[in-house]
Amino acid sequence: MTQPAAPIAAVLEQLRSALAPGRVIDDPTQLATYDCDGLLHYRVTPALVVLAHDADDVRLAVRACAQHGVPFVARGSGTGLSGGALPHADGVLLVMSGFRAITAVSARDQRAVVDPGVINLDVSARTRPEGYYFAPDPSSQQVCTIGGNVAENSGGAHCLKYGFTAAHVLAADIVLPDGERITLGTTAPDAPGYDVLGAFVGSEGTLGIATSVTVRLTRTPAAVETFLVGFADTDSAGAAVSAIIGAGIVPAAIEMMDALAIEAAEAAVACNYPAGAGAVLVVELDGPSDEVAAEVAAAEQHCRDAGAFEIRVAANDEERQAIWRGRKSAFAAVGRISPDYIVQDGVIPRTALPEVLRSMAELARERGVRVANVFHAGDGNLHPLVLFDERVPGQAAAAEDASGAILDLCLEHGGSITGEHGVGADKAKHMPKMFTAEDLGTMQLVRCAFDPTGISNPGKVFPTPRLCGEVPGKRSAAHPVQAAGLGEVF
Amino acid sequence: MELIPALHDLGIDARPGEPDDLVDDHEVPCVAFPVSTDQVSAVLREANSRRATVVVRGHGTKLAFGGAGPAPDLLLDLSRCDRLLEHAPGDLIARVEAGMPLASLQEVLHASGQRLGIDEPVPGSTVGGVVATNLSGPRRLHTGTARDLLIGVTVVLADGTVAHSGGKVVKNVAGYDLGKLLVGSLGTLAVITEATFRLHPVPARAQWVSASAQPDALEPLLARLCHSQLAPSALEIDWPRDGVPTVAMLLEGSADGIPARIAAAQAEFAMPTTVDDDLDWPWQLPTRDVARGICLKLTCRLGAVAGIASAAHDLGLHVRGAAGTGVLYAVPGWTTPESLESGLRTLRDLTRQQGGSAVLLTAPALVRRRLDVWGPVNGLAVMRRLKAEFDPGQLLSPGRFVGGI
Numbered sequence: 039m040t041q042p043a044a045p046i047a048a049v050l051e052q053l054r055s056a057l058a059p060g061r062v063i064d065d066p067t068q069l070a071t072y073d074c075d076g077l078l079h080y081r082v083t084p085a086l087v088v089l090a091h092d093a094d095d096v097r098l099a100v101r102a103c104a105q106h107g108v109p110f111v112a113r114g115s116g117t118g119l120s121g122g123a124l125p126h127a128d129g130v131l132l133v134m135s136g137f138r139a140i141t142a143v144s145a146r147d148q149r150a151v152v153d154p155g156v157i158n159l160d161v162s163a164r165t166r167p168e169g170y171y172f173a174p175d176p177s178s179q180q181v182c183t184i185g186g187n188v189a190e191n192s193g194g195a196h197c198l199k200y201g202f203t204a205a206h207v208l209a210a211d212i213v214l215p216d217g218e219r220i221t222l223g224t225t226a227p228d229a230p231g232y233d234v235l236g237a238f239v240g241s242e243g244t245l246g247i248a249t250s251v252t253v254r255l256t257r258t259p260a261a262v263e264t265f266l267v268g269f270a271d272t273d274s275a276g277a278a279v280s281a282i283i284g285a286g287i288v289p290a291a292i293e294m295m296d297a298l299a300i301e302a303a304e305a306a307v308a309c310n311y312p313a314g315a316g317a318v319l320v321v322e323l324d325g326p327s328d329e330v331a332a333e334v335a336a337a338e339q340h341c342r343d344a345g346a347f348e349i350r351v352a353a354n355d356e357e358r359q360a361i362w363r364g365r366k367s368a369f370a371a372v373g374r375i376s377p378d379y380i381v382q383d384g385v386i387p388r389t390a391l392p393e394v395l396r397s398m399a400e401l402a403r404e405r406g407v408r409v410a411n412v413f414h415a416g417d418g419n420l421h422p423l424v425l426f427d428e429r430v431p432g433q434a435a436a437a438e439d440a441s442g443a444i445l446d447l448c449l450e451h452g453g454s455i456t457g458e459h460g461v462g463a464d465k466a467k468h469m470p471k472m473f474t475a476e477d478l479g480t481m482q483l484v485r486c487a488f489d490p491t492g493i494s495n496p497g498k499v500f501p502t503p504r505l506c507g508e509v510p511g512k513r514s515a516a517h518p519v520q521a522a523g524l525g526e527v528f
Numbered sequence: 529m530e531l532i533p534a535l536h537d538l539g540i541d542a543r544p545g546e547p548d549d550l551v552d553d554h555e556v557p558c559v560a561f562p563v564s565t566d567q568v569s570a571v572l573r574e575a576n577s578r579r580a581t582v583v584v585r586g587h588g589t590k591l592a593f594g595g596a597g598p599a600p601d602l603l604l605d606l607s608r609c610d611r612l613l614e615h616a617p618g619d620l621i622a623r624v625e626a627g628m629p630l631a632s633l634q635e636v637l638h639a640s641g642q643r644l645g646i647d648e649p650v651p652g653s654t655v656g657g658v659v660a661t662n663l664s665g666p667r668r669l670h671t672g673t674a675r676d677l678l679i680g681v682t683v684v685l686a687d688g689t690v691a692h693s694g695g696k697v698v699k700n701v702a703g704y705d706l707g708k709l710l711v712g713s714l715g716t717l718a719v720i721t722e723a724t725f726r727l728h729p730v731p732a733r734a735q736w737v738s739a740s741a742q743p744d745a746l747e748p749l750l751a752r753l754c755h756s757q758l759a760p761s762a763l764e765i766d767w768p769r770d771g772v773p774t775v776a777m778l779l780e781g782s783a784d785g786i787p788a789r790i791a792a793a794q795a796e797f798a799m800p801t802t803v804d805d806d807l808d809w810p811w812q813l814p815t816r817d818v819a820r821g822i823c824l825k826l827t828c829r830l831g832a833v834a835g836i837a838s839a840a841h842d843l844g845l846h847v848r849g850a851a852g853t854g855v856l857y858a859v860p861g862w863t864t865p866e867s868l869e870s871g872l873r874t875l876r877d878l879t880r881q882q883g884g885s886a887v888l889l890t891a892p893a894l895v896r897r898r899l900d901v902w903g904p905v906n907g908l909a910v911m912r913r914l915k916a917e918f919d920p921g922q923l924l925s926p927g928r929f930v931g932g933i
């Protein structure tokens with residue numbers, strides 16, 4: 039009797055002959071370069087890497103996986119911060135970054151059709167000359183892919199006004215986990231049927247792989263005003279945010295940094311933020327010129343009323359970049375003031391900000407770590423950076439513990455365990471704190487409709503996925519064919 | 529035991545259907561009036577154990593949307609689940625029960641200078657009804673539709689399971705967004721009992737700038753207005769059967785900002801315009817009789833709006849809708865089922881070539897029973913699988929949705 043080949047070997051053999059040379063990688067040293075995404079402390083070397091260049095590559099690879107029961111994971115640029123693109127040790131990693139043509143742009147229709155590996159910023163670079171841009175702007179936009187944005191429902195500083203990726207995707211081609219290729223949505227809004235695409239966006243690669251994405255383009259605003267405001271402390275900065283939003287102003291962005299985050303940014307990029315500030319706000323307003331002028335005046339007044347000691351309005355694009363430089367570099371900059379750090383991502387109702395910041399400082403102090411805060415203040419999305427030194431015994435554990443406690447704090451205030459970085463491999467264990475078993479079971483129904491065998495990015499998002507058809511209390515589903523037949527009866 | 533006494537035993541109000549309770553011209557044997565999510569769950573458990581089919585009703589203003597199904601065993605009336613559960617003005621969110629009238633919600637929100645950015649083209653709607661039909665009005669250009677504003681839902685599955693997704697914060701990517709699937713699902717996937725929305729501030733001022741255009745000036749006019757940097761809240765068109773198209777732009781903003789924007793808008797129109805504090809027509813569907821009349825929904829890519837509107841006009845339809853997003857409503861003068869069928873076929877071909885669709889939004893049950901209400905649908909196979917997972921017994925509004933779901 040011959041030994042049955044390992045499923046992965048069968049997939050390898052099949053793809054070697056089906057795909058163009060060089061698209062399949064099984065060399066261990068090369069494989070090791072794909073062992074993590076932006077969350078560096080989780081590492082798994084994939085059994086196989088496929089460098090996909092078109093939809094056929096994806097379809098063939100996924101079909102081979104389906105045939106042999108091999109798990110697969112899609113990877114864009116690997117900038118994800120929750121381990122969403124963490125490979126599966128016995129599976130295939132489909133790298134989409136070489137699949138990156140912008141296939142159509144129509145300013146008149148305010149649409150672009152792009153491959154999943156297209157870099158976020160490249161869409162805007164291409165469409166700006168015509169007066170349009172792709173609004174979702176994660177800080178990683180120079181490197182992250184549209185496919186990754188879709189999978190994570192990524193946001194950015196400007197999503198307060200313009201919405202997340204979900205609001206900017208009209209249609210997509212998807213390779214389902216069984217290798218079938220479908221189109222969801224249309225170039226027009228309100229495609230008839232369930233908004234399956236809406237559910238696919240943000241599903242973190244667990245429902246299939248996007249091979250083409252039709253995105254909405256946004257008209258560039260006539261005017262953009264950016265200003266930097268210095269406050270003595272985060273409480274007064276928070277009060278200014280509340281006053282601005284309470285006055286009915288919807289800023290394009292309103293970002294806060296606390297003293298520690300400012301210190302880090304100064305050390306890294308010498309952003310020259312107001313000296314002695316306990317907190318700064320970066321406020322951006324955009325729209326028709328007169329409207330923006332009126333809003334800037336009002337917003338500045340609210341800042342002063344809340345105790346701002348310095349307001350710096352950018353006079354031109356260069357000064358605007360200078361203001362943003364400090365904010366955008368903040369994550370990486372923390373490396374200057376701490377050997378190690380954890381980037382957390384949680385959400386609270388914005389009005390709970392002062393209380394949450396105090397509790398956070400408290401819980402950090404109890405655990406002997408420091409927390410720097412950079413956040414999207416307008417929508418309560420916190421990015422606490424937990425600073426620690428791995429060489430000090432116990433600090434890594436203390437930081438990990440503080441980081442988890444911050445999420446508990448968010449949940450206590452009716453918030454969320456993630457605002458934009460996703461659940462991935464990292465936060466699956468926290469999901470039961472936010473959702474009941476019934477909630478998770480119901481989400482699992484969606485998974486089962488797409489991926490009954492659970493081969494698409496397994497182990498992500500859900501803590502302990504049940505097998506499809508085994509959800510307690512759920513009757514077995516009517517066979518799709520039978521359902522199709524029933525459709526004609528009515 | 530019969531269903532009605534069984535529900536009474538559970539402490540839930542229920543009675544036999546009356547003439548006002550007809551669903552697609554069918555009499556219903558039982559109407560239940562739960563007052564909470566728990567009671568909805570109890571009703572559905574009971575119905576499920578008897579394999580009873582269920583149609584959900586808010587205020588019944590849009591029961592004629594979608595395909596016509598067989599007679600349901602139970603009409604689940606949510607009008608008594610009508611509480612505002614939470615309004616946090618500082619966080620710009622509100623959590624409401626599905627049976628709350630949208631107008632009552634807006635009234636409460638207005639008192640705090642806020643609104644839910646969903647218009648009410650069919651007056652009398654409940655919040656749940658608006659979500660389940662994904663109905664939208666002019667301001668969708670600015671705030672999107674229910675899918676963009678719904679940040680959390682509580683639903684009850686056909687077997688009585690209560691589930692939530694999302695939450696009450698605006699930004700949240702934890703878990704699948706079930707709300708997206710529920711928007712526009714016409715009660716076929718699960719029963720929505722609570723919804724949480726993000727809100728918007730009510731701007732200090734609003735003004736409409738409008739103009740009547742010659743048909744051949746329509747496309748260049750729309751192209752200019754869509755490309756303008758005026759950031760309008762709405763861009764609407766109305767083209768009566770025997771008239772010329774009127775195009776209207778809604779500008780909302782601050783007292784200081786609006787005058788200059790009006791002047792800029794008039795320059796973009798480049799034709800004689802009228803400025804009004806408000807207009808009536810954009811807020812209404814082009815039909816007065818949503819329950820019994822016939823109304824189509826035509827969608828297309830943005831650049832094809834003028835072409836589709838003009839083709840529909842040539843076919844004898846009254847066209848009105850969101851020229852700035854590509855969603856038009858059209859009322860035909862056709863009187864026979866044959867003319868409706870062939871007109872629909874023509875419009876399906878035309879809209880499909882422009883990336884869109886032609887759906888029979890509302891029509892008498894007789895007509896909906898005979899015609900395909902939806903036309904071609906992308907991704908139908910996955911939709912069927914979703915339905916099979918959520919409602920394996922096919923108990924929730926069978927026959928109302930795409931592909932006979």
Ligand SMILES: Cc1cc2nc3c(=O)[nH]c(=O)nc-3n(C[C@H](O)[C@H](O)[C@H](O)COP(=O)(O)OP(=O)(O)OC[C@H]3O[C@@H](n4cnc5c(N)ncnc54)[C@H](O)[C@@H]3O)c2cc1C
Pocket residue numbers: 075076111112113114115116117118119121122123134154175176177178181182183184185186187188189190191192193194195242243244246247248249369458459495
């Ligand atoms: C410095 C820095 C700043 C960041 N700032 C932000 C921010 O401001 N806002 C924000 O939201 N995020 C931010 N992120 C996180 C990250 O950049 C985003 O999640 C981004 O969308 C990931 O894109 P990617 O191409 O790197 O995807 P990857 O990390 O490669 O993958 C992310 C997920 O998407 C899936 N995936 C990838 N391609 C596809 C596809 N074609 N079809 C289906 N699934 C697919 C993967 O399986 C994985 O689950 C930041 C990250 C870094 C490192």
